Amino acid sequence: xxxxxALAQISSKLGDVQANLDKHLxxxxxxxxxxxxxxxxxxLSLTGYALQDLAVNAALRPHQEDPVFNALLDASKEIDLMVxxxxxxHRHRFYIAAAYLSEDKILxxxxxxxxxxxxxxxxxxxxxxxxSVRAFNTRFGRVGxxxxxxxxxxxxxxxxxxxxxxxxxxxxxxxxRGLTENPRLSSSLWVEHTNRAYAGLFTNFVAHAxxxxxxxxxxxxxxxTIFDPNGELxxxxxxFESQLVVxxxxxxxxxxxxxxxxxxxxxxxxxxxRELERILGEx
Amino acid sequence: xxxxxxxxxxxxKIITGFIKTELHRVGFKKALMGVSGGIDSALSLYLSVMALxxxxxxxxxxxxxxxxxxTLEDAQTMIDDLGVQSMTVEITDMVxxxxxxxxxxxxxxxxxxxxxxxxxVLYDQSVPFKGLVMGTSNKTEMLxxxxxxxxxxxxxxxxIGDLYKTQVRQLARAIGVPEKVIRKAPSADLWxxxxxxxxxxxxxxxxxxxxxxxxxxxxxPEACVEEGFDKAFVERVMGMMRKNHFKRVMPPIxxxxxxxxxxxxxxxxxxxx
Numbered sequence: 001x002x003x004x005x006a007l008a009q010i011s012s013k014l015g016d017v018q019a020n021l022d023k024h025l026x027x028x029x030x031x032x033x034x035x036x037x038x039x040x041x042x043x044l045s046l047t048g049y050a051l052q053d054l055a056v057n058a059a060l061r062p063h064q065e066d067p068v069f070n071a072l073l074d075a076s077k078e079i080d081l082m083v084x085x086x087x088x089x090h091r092h093r094f095y096i097a098a099a100y101l102s103e104d105k106i107l108x109x110x111x112x113x114x115x116x117x118x119x120x121x122x123x124x125x126x127x128x129x130x131x132s133v134r135a136f137n138t139r140f141g142r143v144g145x146x147x148x149x150x151x152x153x154x155x156x157x158x159x160x161x162x163x164x165x166x167x168x169x170x171x172x173x174x175x176x177r178g179l180t181e182n183p184r185l186s187s188s189l190w191v192e193h194t195n196r197a198y199a200g201l202f203t204n205f206v207a208h209a210x211x212x213x214x215x216x217x218x219x220x221x222x223x224x225t226i227f228d229p230n231g232e233l234x235x236x237x238x239x240f241e242s243q244l245v246v247x248x249x250x251x252x253x254x255x256x257x258x259x260x261x262x263x264x265x266x267x268x269x270x271x272x273x274r275e276l277e278r279i280l281g282e283x
Numbered sequence: 284x285x286x287x288x289x290x291x292x293x294x295x296k297i298i299t300g301f302i303k304t305e306l307h308r309v310g311f312k313k314a315l316m317g318v319s320g321g322i323d324s325a326l327s328l329y330l331s332v333m334a335l336x337x338x339x340x341x342x343x344x345x346x347x348x349x350x351x352x353x354t355l356e357d358a359q360t361m362i363d364d365l366g367v368q369s370m371t372v373e374i375t376d377m378v379x380x381x382x383x384x385x386x387x388x389x390x391x392x393x394x395x396x397x398x399x400x401x402x403x404v405l406y407d408q409s410v411p412f413k414g415l416v417m418g419t420s421n422k423t424e425m426l427x428x429x430x431x432x433x434x435x436x437x438x439x440x441x442x443i444g445d446l447y448k449t450q451v452r453q454l455a456r457a458i459g460v461p462e463k464v465i466r467k468a469p470s471a472d473l474w475x476x477x478x479x480x481x482x483x484x485x486x487x488x489x490x491x492x493x494x495x496x497x498x499x500x501x502x503x504p505e506a507c508v509e510e511g512f513d514k515a516f517v518e519r520v521m522g523m524m525r526k527n528h529f530k531r532v533m534p535p536i537x538x539x540x541x542x543x544x545x546x547x548x549x550x551x552x553x554x555x556x
């Protein structure tokens with residue numbers, strides 16, 4: 001089975017959900033015209049990233065009656081979507097979240113688990129932490145979603161892999177940093193190395209959509225990628241440019257890679273459990 | 284080894300994108316700045332022209348009677364090369380009445396008066412020109428606090444504020460700032476013969492390496508001494524950074540209410556854009 005994945009490498013208007021929804025709908029239409037089956041948007045694509053006190057005003061309840069989700073669900077009749085938003089749950093906690101929409105249904109919502117609150121980041125001040133990670137079934141097979149700092153912790157992609165995800169969908173709003181002699185920023189190189197490593201170590205597809213543009217003095221570097229189960233680069237969007245890139249992936253590659261390299265077959269989950277229990281039991 | 288080398292293409296791309304985006308998103312197309320003939324304002328000028336086009340940039344020369352003529356000529360050479368809009372506003376008649384008003388006037392006070400007068404001229408011109416004032420401060424002088432608060436530090440955007448002076452030189456050279464401007468001894472031109480390095484008592488090359496360890500690489504001061512920096516030099520630089528921090532932050536507000544600007548009323552400047 002071959003599917004076409006579109007990476008929507010965009011900038012968003014800070015705190016203006018309606019303007020960002022309009023942009024999403026335009027891009028979704030463009031992705032459809034390019035024959036895409038799934039379009040992935042960056043972290044907080046419906047709101048912009050550095051929201052601070054705007055977060056609570058930009059929050060959404062992801063269901064059919066919400067006008068923003070209603071419009072996105074309508075669009076999902078034709079093409080699958082992964083979008084980024086501020087999720088307000090029924091107890092009015094606010095999460096950085098990603099929703100997967102397909103055939104007029106919300107298949108899954110992932111609340112960001114690891115909220116960077118150090119250095120230039122202050123997410124823990126404004127958002128609640130998600131507390132579960134689950135793979136879920138789509139019409140293309142089982143997938144897992146993570147948001148930015150989530151995949152700086154190896155445990156979460158690992159758990160999704162064990163939970164059956166053959167395609168990892170990553171979104172981020174990664175501020176560019178680390179200017180050296182290298183023609184690319186340190187942050188950009190680091191994320192790309194990591195994504196390549198996950199693809200190779202898990203013999204999985206790894207698709208990553210990163211934001212572009214500026215928010216105050218922060219630049220967002222883009223450079224969205226897809227890696228295949230051999231850890232080979234399938235496509236890379238340019239750094240810093242707003243762009244929709246579309247590429248076909250061949251899901252049969254999973255069969256071929258895992259026939260050659262049975263890392264998933266040989267993974268010792270029970271050993272991991274035993275050792276984790278021992279480590280957690282240690283005082 | 285301490286390596287402050289930067290990829291100049293990447294720096295140029297990020298900074299010009301920053302200038303263009305941050306100006307356009309608040310409804311402006313144009314920028315203006317003071318151009319002294321020194322390297323910092325030259326770099327800021329060249330980057331602004333790359334981002335916005337020469338027709339959208341206004342270079343303002345604001346000499347005082349003691350300003351060296353060759354520096355003014357260097358400014359004019361760059362203005363002519365770039366084809367930007369320009370004007371010359373001599374500040375002598377504006378600042379001398381205040382400077383001469385006090386018998387105990389010092390060089391430092393006079394320098395601050397000049398820097399603040401230039402700020403007034405730029406912010407005034409920003410209205411008829413319909414542009415934003417572009418900053419020309421680099422990371423070294425911001426960290427050392429070697430600037431006049433509400434004077435040369437006043438600006439809408441700081442495009443080169445994350446580049447150390449030695450990196451400013453590198454980027455300036457790469458984007459075609461005249462070699463004469465790059466090589467001349469850095470000076471605030473507040474009085475004849477003044478140079479930054481003479482006044483500071485150390486070179487930018489030395490202090491940049493130290494600041495890079497202290498700030499970027501998070502070295503403790505004692506670890507810098509272990510790396511071979513003179514203890515007195517490290518202490519002096521730490522002291523300057525700490526003492527001048529007030530120049531880098533907004534004035535603190537006495538908190539009274541449930542929600543106070545700066546503490547728990549937090550928005551980016553780009554709110555809603």
